[in-house]
Amino acid sequence: MKNRAVIALFALVLALTLAVTACAGPAATATPTVPAATPTGPVVRGPVSIDVVRSTNMSQSYSDDIFRNFVKEMFDLTLNYSYYPSSSFLEKLSLSFATDSYGDMMEIVDIATINRYAKDGFILPLNEYIDAKLTNYKKAYSESEWDYLMSSQTDASGKLFVLPVRMASGSTGSNIFFYRSAQFEKAGVKVPTTVQELYDGLMAIKAKLNPKVTMPNQWGLANVYSGFDCAFRTQNGIWKDPDEGGRLVYGPVTDKFRQLLQYMNKLYESDLLAKEFSTMSDQQFWKEYAAGNTYVCWRFPGFQVRLNGILKAAKIEQDWEYDTGNLLLSAYPDKGPLQQRYGSFYSSGTALTDKLEPAELDRVLEYLDWSCTEEGQIFHEFGIEGETYERKDGIPTFIGKYSDATETSPAGSYYGNLQDYGPFGYFLVENEPHAERAYPDYQITNAALKDMESMDLFIPIPYRFTPAEETRQAELYVVVDSVSKEYQLSFIVGQKDPNSDADWNEFLSKMNAAGLEEYMTILREANGRIP
Amino acid sequence: MIRDRSLTSRFIDIFVYGLSIFVFIVTLFPFLNIAATSISGNLPVLTGKIGFLPVEPTFEAYTRVLSNWLIPNAFFNSILYTALSTVYSVVVTLMMAYPMAKKDFVLRKPVWYMLVITMYFSGGMIPTFLLVREVGMMDSWMSQVFPLAIAIGNLILMRIFINNVPVELEESAKLDGAQEITVFFRIILPLIKPGIATISLYYALWKWNDFFNPMIYFFSFEKFPLTVVLREIVLQGSNVDKFMSAAQMAQPDTDIYMEAYVTRLKDTALLVSMLPILIVFPILQKYFIKGMNEGAVKG
Numbered sequence: 001m002k003n004r005a006v007i008a009l010f011a012l013v014l015a016l017t018l019a020v021t022a023c024a025g026p027a028a029t030a031t032p033t034v035p036a037a038t039p040t041g042p043v044v045r046g047p048v049s050i051d052v053v054r055s056t057n058m059s060q061s062y063s064d065d066i067f068r069n070f071v072k073e074m075f076d077l078t079l080n081y082s083y084y085p086s087s088s089f090l091e092k093l094s095l096s097f098a099t100d101s102y103g104d105m106m107e108i109v110d111i112a113t114i115n116r117y118a119k120d121g122f123i124l125p126l127n128e129y130i131d132a133k134l135t136n137y138k139k140a141y142s143e144s145e146w147d148y149l150m151s152s153q154t155d156a157s158g159k160l161f162v163l164p165v166r167m168a169s170g171s172t173g174s175n176i177f178f179y180r181s182a183q184f185e186k187a188g189v190k191v192p193t194t195v196q197e198l199y200d201g202l203m204a205i206k207a208k209l210n211p212k213v214t215m216p217n218q219w220g221l222a223n224v225y226s227g228f229d230c231a232f233r234t235q236n237g238i239w240k241d242p243d244e245g246g247r248l249v250y251g252p253v254t255d256k257f258r259q260l261l262q263y264m265n266k267l268y269e270s271d272l273l274a275k276e277f278s279t280m281s282d283q284q285f286w287k288e289y290a291a292g293n294t295y296v297c298w299r300f301p302g303f304q305v306r307l308n309g310i311l312k313a314a315k316i317e318q319d320w321e322y323d324t325g326n327l328l329l330s331a332y333p334d335k336g337p338l339q340q341r342y343g344s345f346y347s348s349g350t351a352l353t354d355k356l357e358p359a360e361l362d363r364v365l366e367y368l369d370w371s372c373t374e375e376g377q378i379f380h381e382f383g384i385e386g387e388t389y390e391r392k393d394g395i396p397t398f399i400g401k402y403s404d405a406t407e408t409s410p411a412g413s414y415y416g417n418l419q420d421y422g423p424f425g426y427f428l429v430e431n432e433p434h435a436e437r438a439y440p441d442y443q444i445t446n447a448a449l450k451d452m453e454s455m456d457l458f459i460p461i462p463y464r465f466t467p468a469e470e471t472r473q474a475e476l477y478v479v480v481d482s483v484s485k486e487y488q489l490s491f492i493v494g495q496k497d498p499n500s501d502a503d504w505n506e507f508l509s510k511m512n513a514a515g516l517e518e519y520m521t522i523l524r525e526a527n528g529r530i531p
Numbered sequence: 532m533i534r535d536r537s538l539t540s541r542f543i544d545i546f547v548y549g550l551s552i553f554v555f556i557v558t559l560f561p562f563l564n565i566a567a568t569s570i571s572g573n574l575p576v577l578t579g580k581i582g583f584l585p586v587e588p589t590f591e592a593y594t595r596v597l598s599n600w601l602i603p604n605a606f607f608n609s610i611l612y613t614a615l616s617t618v619y620s621v622v623v624t625l626m627m628a629y630p631m632a633k634k635d636f637v638l639r640k641p642v643w644y645m646l647v648i649t650m651y652f653s654g655g656m657i658p659t660f661l662l663v664r665e666v667g668m669m670d671s672w673m674s675q676v677f678p679l680a681i682a683i684g685n686l687i688l689m690r691i692f693i694n695n696v697p698v699e700l701e702e703s704a705k706l707d708g709a710q711e712i713t714v715f716f717r718i719i720l721p722l723i724k725p726g727i728a729t730i731s732l733y734y735a736l737w738k739w740n741d742f743f744n745p746m747i748y749f750f751s752f753e754k755f756p757l758t759v760v761l762r763e764i765v766l767q768g769s770n771v772d773k774f775m776s777a778a779q780m781a782q783p784d785t786d787i788y789m790e791a792y793v794t795r796l797k798d799t800a801l802l803v804s805m806l807p808i809l810i811v812f813p814i815l816q817k818y819f820i821k822g823m824n825e826g827a828v829k830g
Contacts, residue, residue, distance in 0.1 A: 082750035087762045095747055099660050283794065287579040313574050 048363040049078035050356065051103035053096070054426070055086040067424040070384055075367045079105075097122055105364060106351045107426050111153055111162045114351045118161040124352045124361070125159040133365040136372035140166045140429045145344045151530045152462035153345075163368070164345035165428060168435030173446040174340035176327040177227055178297040178304050182319035183209060191323065195231050195263055195331045198296060202272050205295055213295060215267065216288040217277040221489055224277050225260060227298035230337045231329040232260040236488075238461055238523060242338070248461065248524050252484050253511055259331065261491040261498040268492050278489060292316040301441030324448040339449050350428060372429040380427035381434055395437065463526035473526075476519040483514045569593070569799040576791040592792075592799040602800055604753060605760040610807070612675040612745070612756055613738040620680045620734045621727060627681060628689035629715060650683045656747075663748060674748035675738070675756075682737070685730040692726035693719060728818030732811070739808060757804045765797050 068079050082103055084092040090113065096102040097117060106114070117123055130138055138146060154160045184191050187205040192198040206213040217224045225236055233243060235251040243256070251257050267273040274280060274288065288294050289310050297307060297320070308318035328337040352364060370376045382389040382396040389396045436443060465473065487507045490496040496503040563583045568576055572587030580586050596602045630636050631643055654662070659678060668674040696719055704714050720727075742758040749755055 083752045084750075085746055085755070085759050085763055088746050092747060095657070095660060098657055099664070101660075101664060283577075283579055286577055286791075290574065290578040310577070314578070 045076075046359070047076050047078070048360050049080060050105055050360055050364060051080050051082060053082050053084060053093075053103040053106045053109075055084055055089050055108055066383060066387065070379070071367060075363055075370075077363050077367055093117075102353055102355070104353055104356045104360060106353070108165075108348050109162065109351050110348050111164060112347070114162050115155050118155060118159070122353055123161045124354055124356065125161060126163060126352065127158070127160050129365055130160070133362075134163070134369050134372075136369045136376075137163060137166075137428065140372055141344065148343070148462075149345060152343075156464050156466075162349045162351045163428060164347070164349040166345050166372075166430060167343075168430040168432045169344070169446070170432055170435035170442055171430060171439045172344075173301060173442040174327070174449050175227065175298050175300050176322050176445055177329060178299060178307060178320050178322050180295045180319045181321045181323075182317060183295055191326065192329060193326055194333060195228065195329050198329060199263075199266065199270070199272070202295060203270065206272070210293065212291075212293045213272060214274045214288050214293045215272055215277075215296060216274045216285045216294060217280055218282060218285045221278045221485060224264065224273070224492070227329065228260060228263065228331075230340060231331040232256050232263070233332065233335060233338045234260055238520075240461065243335075248520070248527055250480075250511075250516060250520060252488060253508055253516065258498060258504060261488065263331070264492045265494055265498050269494060273492075277492075286310070290314045301445040302439065322445075324444060327445060327448055368428060371427070374431075377427060377429055377431040377434075380424055381431050383424070396434070461523070461527055462530050463523065464529035465522075465526045469522050469526055473519060473522045476515045476522070479514040480511065480516050480519050483510050487511075565798040565801055569795055569802050571795070573791040573795070576794050592795040593803075596796060596799045596803060601760060602757070602803060605755055605757040606803070608754060609739060609756040609758070609804075612672060613735055615672065616676040616680070616738045617731055617734045619676050620682070620685075620738075621731050623680050624682075624686050624689055624730060625720075625727070628686055628693055629719070631686070632690045632693035646683055646686065660747060669748055670750045670754065671748075672754075675741075675745060679744070682730075682733065685733055688730060689723070689726055692723040696722050725818045728815050732815050732818075735811070736808065761800055761804055764800055 068081075072078050093102070093109075093113070097120070102122065114123055118125070126134070141149065149164065150158070150160065153162065153164060179191050181191050183205055184201050187201065187208045189201040189204045190197070192201050202213050202215075222236060229235055229251075234241075234254060234256040236257070237252075238248060238250055240246045241249045241251075241254070264273065268275075268277075276284065289297075289307065290313070292311065292314060297303070299307075301322070304320045304322060307320035311318045311320070328339065330337045350368065352361065356364065371380055378396055382398065383402070385391070385396075388400070388402050389398050391397070487496060487510065491498040491503075491507075496507070498504065560583070564581060567583060567585045568581045569592055570588050570590060571581050571585040572589055575581055575586035627646075631639060631646075633639065653659075663669060663674050663678055668677065700718050700722075701714055704718050709717065740758060741756075742762060745756050745759050749759070
């Protein structure tokens with residue numbers, strides 16, 4: 001009898017354990033909330049507490065106390081942070097929406113992703129608050145920049161769901177070419193200004209100085225054209241070609257792109273372009289730099305410090321340079337190269353969700369708009385005066401553990417993010433004077449590239465698709481892109497001859513068979529709907 | 532045993548040994564390469580000169596990884612979650628296996644069927660997530676210990692072990708006046724130690740390597756275990772700067788070596804994360820193999 005009682009007791013404990021663990025209860029339905037409606041009702045001033053979601057690669061949780069305390073004191077607003085691992089951010093975000101456990105505000109979230117969730121009504125449209133409550137945010141943009149933002153980052157009905165992070169013009173600009181100028185001189189050739197001069201120069205170096213001269217490539221096929229696409233005034237994708245009156249074209253099927261492919265093929269056949277260019281790892285890429293086999297590089301201004309550092313470590317003459325009078329290469333000297341220009345905002349920003357009550361929303365907007373003022377920008381980039389920074393000759397400078405070179409505690413161990421995103425890993429509008437000091441090389445190159453503002457080369461094309469068009473163009477894109485890449489690779493490595501009209505026409509006919517015409521028609525119509 | 536010394540047999544032996552050695556080398560090489568990279572200098576790593584052996588050996592990456600808060604903190608979290616969940620899982624598995632091994636337990640069959648069904652049909656991710664949230668375990672160590680505490684495979688293994696204990700021993704103890712609890716602790720438990728070691732290792736390995744559950748249940752950066760932090764570093768390349776002091780990031784030399792530094796830090800972090808299992812496995816291996824064999828041939 002006792003035996004049975006003990007066994008029954010065990011069984012009872014087991015059943016309870018089962019209930020809590022293995023056998024989860026009846027499946028709860030993940031009901032999407034009702035479509036986002038603008039919260040209405042009276043706004044009451046008082047303490048407000050909200051949940052904020054942030055990705056871990058932008059998190060500085062150890063300094064958030066200073067940040068949160070300041071925001072709480074100034075706005076009576078408590079920010080409760082949840083950190084989502086950046087490597088699985090999307091999975092966790094999806095789960096949070098499916099289980100109704102998403103936060104009130106999301107920082108540094110991808111605009112395209114949030115626009116998708118907005119369709120299910122989770123995200124608040126922000127249009128009506130821009131002129132009323134986010135005036136400082138709007139002020140950070142010029143009129144044309146704002147128009148572009150509203151046409152490119154909104155959904156099909158023109159609703160804006162994310163406030164993109166505004167970049168300082170002082171922190172952005174074109175990539176430029178760097179050369180190992182001393183080696184060009186030693187080989188008896190001048191630093192190139194055209195693609196032909198580059199080819200001749202590299203061949204001369206190869207003949208006179210180094211039997212192995214190579215141009216390594218990172219990040220696959222798409223990146224191999226970097227800099228050369230500017231020289232040939234073309235793009236590997238959809239863009240508005242100024243040489244065709246700003247018409248929307250698919251770059252790879254144009255004559256200019258064919259000439260680019262002919263040039264890349266020539267580099268490949270002459271052993272100047274790395275044979276593994278489409279599959280190179282980062283380690284393989286840098287190995288060539290460290291071995292001193294690389295003589296030309298396309299990167300952002302200021303990169304020569306790193307390039308020369310590699311040579312220094314390898315005990316090779318440090319001669320990487322750029323020349324403000326000679327920053328880009330040209331394939332058509334009569335026209336010159338196109339220049340690169342990035343948008344004035346990041347592809348990520350801050351979104352608010354439908355969980356915000358009217359009082360909460362009001363307070364959050366008040367805080368966000370303040371963060372766009374000069375005072376707010378400095379706060380987000382440098383922290384609190386006297387605690388995290390002090391002004392030296394009027395310039396905010398980190399102090400204490402935030403500037404301690406030997407600090408290994410959390411506060412001192414994120415110098416990279418400190419430089420880029422401030423002690424709190426986040427800002428909505430980047431402070432222009434700070435960016436100008438932090439990135440002096442951009443100022444030099446931007447001044448040299450005077451036509452920068454007139455170029456739209458790397459700015460994404462905005463579209464307003466109908467639902468049917470959106471589905472169809474996505475289907476077509478997969479096929480068109482696949483055929484295009486296959487042929488581009490074949491042309492560069494010589495499996496197809498870019499100089500042969502027969503091969504080129506075969507490529508064009510394959511692209512048409514893949515649906516390029518229909519694809520372009522849809523894109524042109526969708527682009528035409530942008531006001 | 533008579534050895535077959537025929538030519539065919541010898542050829543097969545050579546082939547099998549050769550294949551085994553080849554597989555051994557192929558498996559070992561990445562590990563050795565990671566180990567060598569983690570203790571090599573920046574330039575050899577940058578120039579791709581690392582094979583099996585370190586070049587310009589230095590333990591600087593280890594010093595950096597272990598002196599920074601990120602990895603030790605995640606390491607501690609992993610040990611804590613693994614230890615707590617393993618102990619709890621083993622205890623509740625034993626508690627469940629014992630009655631399931633008793634033929635006179637009237638509810639044995641229905642409960643057993645209920646258990647086995649969960650091997651094929653689980654509650655699903657979202658209901659489990661909601662359950663964990665509703666019982667207040669989110670962002671807590673409890674979310675790593677209590678949910679999914681029992682693996683049915685381990686339960687079956689333990690039931691087999693308990694069944695294999697001769698019933699005469701149990702009856703003899705009872706004749707001497709032992710209660711059920713005494714029988715369990717004095718007779719059954721000592722005889723199923725290999726089984727306990729086996730399932731402990733299974734549970735510990737599972738929890739140590741578990742990425743998904745911590746990823747969905749934790750929201751605080753400082754509570755993430757090693758798996759989540761490592762995945763961030765290895766896949767995303769993020770947070771590497773957190774291993775570096777301001778001094779290192781500010782020095783031109785560090786910036787120069789960033790690519791190599793990232794590789795070395797990743798490899799060091801990977802190796803550090805492997806260490807506990809590498810240490811524990813050989814110690815428990817004899818129980819592990821014994822337990823697996825016994826569980827496999829008897830039922």
